Amino acid sequence: MNKLLLSSALLLASHFALADVNVESAYVRAVPPGQMNSAAFMQLKNEGPEDISLVAAKSQAAKNVELHTHTQDNGVMRMRQVSEISLPAGEAITLQPGGMHIMLIGLTQNLAAGENISLSLEFSDGSQQALEVPVEAIMPMPMEKMGDMKHMHEHKAQ
Ligand SMILES: [Cu+2]
Numbered sequence: 001m002n003k004l005l006l007s008s009a010l011l012l013a014s015h016f017a018l019a020d021v022n023v024e025s026a027y028v029r030a031v032p033p034g035q036m037n038s039a040a041f042m043q044l045k046n047e048g049p050e051d052i053s054l055v056a057a058k059s060q061a062a063k064n065v066e067l068h069t070h071t072q073d074n075g076v077m078r079m080r081q082v083s084e085i086s087l088p089a090g091e092a093i094t095l096q097p098g099g100m101h102i103m104l105i106g107l108t109q110n111l112a113a114g115e116n117i118s119l120s121l122e123f124s125d126g127s128q129q130a131l132e133v134p135v136e137a138i139m140p141m142p143m144e145k146m147g148d149m150k151h152m153h154e155h156k157a158q
């Protein structure tokens with residue numbers, strides 16, 4: 001009985017020990033109506049004493065949300081899903097176009113500049129952080145990369 005109480009107290013304690021991750025400059029790429037995918041970018045600073053990682057994200061604005069990175073494949077930039085994005089203690093990691101990003105696949109609403117979407121981040125310690133992320137118009141990628149990206153995502157979505 002004592003043991004049970006202790007473990008539930010510990011569970012409770014870890015539940016409330018929220019990851020100390022500071023999110024800055026978050027935004028989502030505005031896309032024309034009808035486009036199915038977009039991506040969110042931000043800076044994540046781990047201000048806690050422990051290394052943690054971003055393991056998942058969720059949004060009501062998209063059916064699927066994945067963590068992605070870009071890799072160079074014979075000179076062609078390709079997006080690849082990753083299971084986590086490491087956030088070493090004391091370091092700031094930047095998710096940006098052409099690099100790591102949070103992919104929104106199967107948009108359920110239009111993403112016009114000036115709107116906000118809700119996005120929740122889930123960390124490896126089980127904590128979550130809910131964000132309101134502004135939609136911003138940013139420079140489109142060159143056409144050939146765009147085509148590549150579209151192909152990969154159509155493939156993935158099935
Ligand atoms: Cu992507």
